[in-house]
Amino acid sequence: DAEITQSPRHKITETGRQVTLACHQTWNHNNMFWYRQDLGHGLRLIHYSYGVQDTNKGEVSDGYSVSRSNTEDLPLTLESAASSQTSVYFCASSESAGWVDTQYFGPGTRLTVL
Amino acid sequence: QKEVEQNSGPLSVPEGAIASLNCTYSDRVSQSFFWYRQYSGKSPELIMSIYSNGDKEDGRFTAQLNKASQYVSLLIRDSQPSDSATYLCAVGRLLLNQGGKLIFGQGTELSVKP
Numbered sequence: 126d127a128e129i130t131q132s133p134r135h136k137i138t139e140t141g142r143q144v145t146l147a148c149h150q151t152w153n154h155n156n157m158f159w160y161r162q163d164l165g166h167g168l169r170l171i172h173y174s175y176g177v178q179d180t181n182k183g184e185v186s187d188g189y190s191v192s193r194s195n196t197e198d199l200p201l202t203l204e205s206a207a208s209s210q211t212s213v214y215f216c217a218s219s220e221s222a223g224w225v226d227t228q229y230f231g232p233g234t235r236l237t238v239l
Numbered sequence: 240q241k242e243v244e245q246n247s248g249p250l251s252v253p254e255g256a257i258a259s260l261n262c263t264y265s266d267r268v269s270q271s272f273f274w275y276r277q278y279s280g281k282s283p284e285l286i287m288s289i290y291s292n293g294d295k296e297d298g299r300f301t302a303q304l305n306k307a308s309q310y311v312s313l314l315i316r317d318s319q320p321s322d323s324a325t326y327l328c329a330v331g332r333l334l335l336n337q338g339g340k341l342i343f344g345q346g347t348e349l350s351v352k353p
Contacts, residue, residue: 156338166347168283168327175338183340214284225271225331225339230282 131216133233139239144203146217146234156219158228159183159191161212168215174199178220188221206238240265243330247346258315260347262328262343263310271331272304273341274313278324286326288314318351325349 128152136142148157159171172191180191188210192200202209210225213235217228243264252258271290275311276282287296287302289311293303301314311330315322325348329341 152311158340165345168343170340173340205263221338225333227273227285227288228329228341230284232280 126236128199128233129216129218129229130144131214133232134232135151135235135237137237137239140206140208144214144236146201146203146214146236147166148199148201149197150216150218150229150231150232151197152218152220153196154218154220154222154229155196156226156228157193159189159199159201159220160217160231161210161214162215164213170219171201172199172203199205203236208238210236211238212236241327242266242342243344245257245263245326245328245347247345248348249350250275250347251352252348253316254318254320256318256351258318258322258351260313260326260328260348260349262311262313262330262344263296263309264311264328264330264342265340266330267306267309269306269330269332270309270316272302273329273331274300274302275327275329281300282301283327292309293321318349320351320353323349323351 158173160168174193216231219226219228274286277283287306289302325346328344333339
């Protein structure tokens with residue numbers, strides 16, 4: 126069955142370190158998204174991509190970067206981790222172009238920055 | 240004003256009752272609307288999508304959309320303790336010459352008491 130996976134599921138790191146969170150989907154979806162979820166803030170969009178080589182900033186993109194070299198993967202990199210980036214991170218994907226379609230979410234990565 | 244607003248709850252209903260979850264949105268040109276359910280520690284999962292004014296039913300769930308009032312709701316009939324979760328309302332925003340993204344409300348926590 127097609128799915129969307131994230132790794133690692135849990136990560137503890139130190140302030141200042143570079144961290145990369147992986148997202149892989151097997152639906153062949155064009156669109157991929159990264160969110161963070163914090164108590165009191167709901168789901169906030171970090172970065173998104175509508176296809177290979179396309180990336181766009183979301184509402185909370187500072188300190189994060191993404192690259193899209195193939196359809197299946199959109200890794201999220203924290204260039205220099207900060208305690209404020211402690212959060213739960215969700216990757217999502219959707220199929221349609223030119224329409225806002227259902228997004229399907231991965232299981233999430235819980236990141237702690239000490 | 241937040242783009243998508245939901246009552247944070249918690250909303251508590253007895254088992255077997257109807258739970259009513261409400262959501263308002265600010266962007267009049269929005270065309271697609273979604274309800275996601277999120278259990279504690281899990282990722283959001285789609286319950287319903289709705290695109291046209293009126294009601295859409297799926298089992299015990301009914302989504303209602305009123306674009307003139309910029310209002311979307313979710314009714315859960317015969318509520319069960321297993322329905323206890325946070326319900327996220329999401330509104331689609333289509334970007335010119337691109338795909339689209341979802342704007343999420345902060346979620347309503349539902350508790351169904353046996």
